[in-house]
Amino acid sequence: MEDLNLIKVSSDPISKMKAYLMRMRKDSDSAPSIxxxxxxxxxVRTSRNEEK
Structure with missing residues (x-):
């Protein structure tokens, strides 16, 4: 699937999304955890799948 560019496999220890969330939460006390x-x-995915 990676060869078809359907998914991206990364060997980074911290994903870009996790790094982004960490930066956004740095000064926030009420931000939700991962x-x-x-x-x-x-x-949300479950509720959408039930509607179909």
């Missing part, structure tokens, strides 16, 4: 964001995404 686990909370992942849970929210899963809930």
């Amino acid at each position: 686990e909370e964001i992942a849970k929210m995404v899963d809930e």
Whole structure:
């Protein structure tokens, strides 16, 4: 799948998304954790799949 540019596999120890989230949360006390964001995404995906 990587050969077809459908996915990107990275060997970076910290993903770009995780680094971005860390920068955005640096000064925020109320920002959700990565686990909370992942849970929210899963809930949205589940609800969308149930609608179909």
